[in-house]
Amino acid sequence: VMIYEVAKPTFSDLLGMQRGSSSDEFWRGITFLGSGKGALAVILKHLRQRGIITSKLDEILVPDWLGYWVYNQIQTYAFPAKSLSPRTRAVMVYHQYGFPQNMDEVLAEAKKRNLIVIEDCAHAVFSHYRGKRVGWMGDYALFSFSKWVFCLALGGARSRDPEFENFAAQEVSQTGRGLTALKDCAKWFYESGRARKFANYFISMSYALYQRALRPGRLAVRLLKAKLALEIGLRQRRFQQFRTYTEGLGLCDHLEQDGVAPYVIPARVKPGRGEALVAALGGAGIDAGIYQFDINRNLFSPNFVPVVAIPCHGGIPESAFSTIIDIVKKANV
Numbered sequence: 001v002m003i004y005e006v007a008k009p010t011f012s013d014l015l016g017m018q019r020g021s022s023s024d025e026f027w028r029g030i031t032f033l034g035s036g037k038g039a040l041a042v043i044l045k046h047l048r049q050r051g052i053i054t055s056k057l058d059e060i061l062v063p064d065w066l067g068y069w070v071y072n073q074i075q076t077y078a079f080p081a082k083s084l085s086p087r088t089r090a091v092m093v094y095h096q097y098g099f100p101q102n103m104d105e106v107l108a109e110a111k112k113r114n115l116i117v118i119e120d121c122a123h124a125v126f127s128h129y130r131g132k133r134v135g136w137m138g139d140y141a142l143f144s145f146s147k148w149v150f151c152l153a154l155g156g157a158r159s160r161d162p163e164f165e166n167f168a169a170q171e172v173s174q175t176g177r178g179l180t181a182l183k184d185c186a187k188w189f190y191e192s193g194r195a196r197k198f199a200n201y202f203i204s205m206s207y208a209l210y211q212r213a214l215r216p217g218r219l220a221v222r223l224l225k226a227k228l229a230l231e232i233g234l235r236q237r238r239f240q241q242f243r244t245y246t247e248g249l250g251l252c253d254h255l256e257q258d259g260v261a262p263y264v265i266p267a268r269v270k271p272g273r274g275e276a277l278v279a280a281l282g283g284a285g286i287d288a289g290i291y292q293f294d295i296n297r298n299l300f301s302p303n304f305v306p307v308v309a310i311p312c313h314g315g316i317p318e319s320a321f322s323t324i325i326d327i328v329k330k331a332n333v
Helices: 036-049 068-075 103-112 164-173 177-192 196-207 218-245 274-283 318-332
Strands: 031-033 059-061 079-081 088-094 116-120 140-144 155-159 264-267 289-294 304-311
Touching: 031 036, 031 164, 036 068, 036 116, 036 140, 036 155, 036 164, 068 079, 088 103, 103 116, 155 164, 177 196, 218 264, 218 318, 274 289, 274 304, 274 318, 304 318
Parallel strands: 059 079, 059 088, 088 116, 116 140
Antiparallel strands: 031 155, 140 155, 264 304, 289 304
């Protein structure tokens, strides 16, 4: 069964033999950190230093369907809440699966309520909203690069606050290199598929260290810069290919036509056909599933509907992606 998030690591990855590059402009303003969860921890620490978060009773408005480790990370500094209250200090704007939230409405509502906007770009490293790159519209943004390509465990953060970069660098300087090695080793075991039971235990234990393991590994950064531009281009192309070959089936009517690099493609299948489609994909060796997707794209007034998450990452051969499209078409005609 194909790995769900990224292509499996190879020994050439560990030897740093990957070739490729990305423009320095792509990374401008982003501070590399040990993980996406670590990036969130640094952002929340900075909000605490600024006096915006004063205690764990202060609240961060969060969307449905985030990974529970994200909620756990927030609880170290504040309380993850599902509704607004007088204690709400910030909002987590989740660009789910790479598809941007309606930022005009979100930013207007946040400004009206005097709330800090944290853009969660774990699924959206290079998507755009009305010509603007996501992650550059709110007060803060966090990234989880290892969800995109195998680069051990690696994340990033940015802020419009000019003091944030120095603050993040100071936090990184206090991290021992041993923690970096430990979390990266756990990530390699998990993504390689080796010793699966041990790998699951190992990665779960390592998550508890992510808010402290803030130093990014040099190999991780090198792998990311070598791989990401090609991966973004491939996912953009596959999204267009999927749209073209499923046109008229209504699978992507809730999605924009361009400007996104999808983490997965959230296909809105006909009622009652999701389970059969997932089973058909599984029979062909494709790991897919039914998830909830906010078609309103608005944290303040969401409307979650079931979708089938179609994988489109670089670990899938072209022939296999064509098979995925064929299976999807047959299930929805």
